[in-house]
Amino acid sequence: MMNRARWLAAAFGLAAAQLGAAAFADAIANDFRPIPAGRFESVIAPQPGVTAADVRAFDLAITPVTNAQFAAFVRAQPAWRRGRVAPLFADTRYLAHWPDAETPTPAQAQQPVTQVSWFAARAYCAAQGGRLPTWHEWEYAAAADATRRDARADPAWRQRLLDWYAQPADELLPAVGQSPANVYGVRDLHGLVWEWVDDAGSLMVSADNRDQGDDPDLLKFCGSGAVTMEQKDQYAVLMRVAMLSSLKASYTTATLGFRCARDADGESR
C-alpha cells in the first residue's frame, strides 16, 4: 500500500515535472529579453583593421523557436508548408522530420525547430513582427554567462562550449529553455542547436584580407577585400561562423534552428 502510494506520487511527480517543463517552455518561448547596447571584440572584424563591433540595443528571444510554434506559422501561411514551399526557398529536407506537413509529434513540440532554411526562418520572424538577429547581435548576446556580459576570456567557459561541440549529435533534442539563463535572461545560445542569423550570407571567411583567390581573372569580392577572422582562439564561436558561411540560404540541417530578434523600439529593422 505504502509502496503503491509512493509509486503513484513518484509517477505524478514525474508527470508534473514533464508538464512543468512543457508549460515552462511554452511560457518563455514567445518572450524576448532586452539586450543593452554595447561594444565588444567580435571574431568577425566589422571593417578591415577594426575589431570592436558596436551593437545597438535590441530584444532577443529567450529561446529558439519550437516545432509547435513553427507549426502554427506553417498552418497560418501554407506557402511555407513542406511540399508546398518553392525549392528556391527550402531544400528537400525541409521539415522532413515531422510526421505530416503541419504537425510535429507531441515529443517534438517543445524541441527547437530544425530543418528550416534561412528564408523560412526569416519569414517566420517577419510574421511575428520581428527579424533574425545579425551575427554581431547573436555573438554579443552569446558571449555572456550567468553573471558576466563577456565571459569569453574564462577558460572554464570556453571548455564548456567545446565540450558541447564534442558531444555526439543527440537523436532527441531536449525542450527549449532547459539551460540556465544568461545574464540577460536569454537561454540555449549554446548547447542546443546552431542558429541562423540574418547576415549568414555575409560571413565571408578569409584568413587574410589580401586573399582574393589564385586566379587573377576571378575577382571574388568587389570592394575592400574579404573580411578577416579575429580572435582565432575562440574555436567554438569560429566553428559556428564556418558552419553558417558554408550554407546556402535554402539549405536545412537537423541541427540548425533559429530564434528571432526585434529592434529595441519594438520595430524590425
Place this chain on the structure above:
Amino acid sequence: MKRRTTIAAFLAALCMPILAVAAEPPADSIYQLQAQLTDQSGRVSGLDVFRGEPVLISMFYASCPNACPTLIAAMRRLENRLEPAQRDRLRVLMISIDPKHDTPEKLGELAERHHADLQRWRFTRPEAADVRGIAAVLDIQYRELGDGEFNHSSIVTLLDREGRIVATTQQVLRADEEFLGKLRALIGAL
C-alpha cells in the same frame, strides 16, 4: 451566332486556367521572391521586371571605387560579343546592395557614365528589407564595412525568360567563353 458565343465561351474557359498558371513563375524561378525595385527613372517594379526575356543580373553599389565598374564593364563586354539581333533580346538588371545611398539620381548618373542602353538596362535599388533575400537567391555574399564601403562577391547570373538560373560567372576581367556560349544558346533558342 449562338454557336460562336458558345465556342468563345469555351475558349475563354479553356484559356483562363492556363493564363492563371502562367502568371505564377516556376517553382525554381527567382521570380518567386517578392521584392520591390526602383530604377534610375524612379519606376517601381518587382524582381520580374524583365520576365519574358533572358536577363543578365548582378548586384553592385554605385560608390564602389574599383571592382564594380569592372563588373559593369564585364557585362557590357559580354553583350558586345553578341550579334546585334541577339543583343536586342537581352536585358540587364543591376541591383544595388546600398539602397540607402543609391538614389535614382545616383543610379542615373552611373548609367550615363557607363553609356548603358537604358532600353535594355535598368539600374535599381531594392527596399532595404529586400536586399538580403535578393542576394541569397543569387548566392551573392555582401557585408557593409562602414563608411559606405561594402564587400560583395561579383557574380553575374544568366536567367531564362522565366527567371530560372541558367549559368553564373565570376570571371569579370575577361569574357567567360563558356558562359558566353550558354548566353548565345539561350537567346538562339528563343
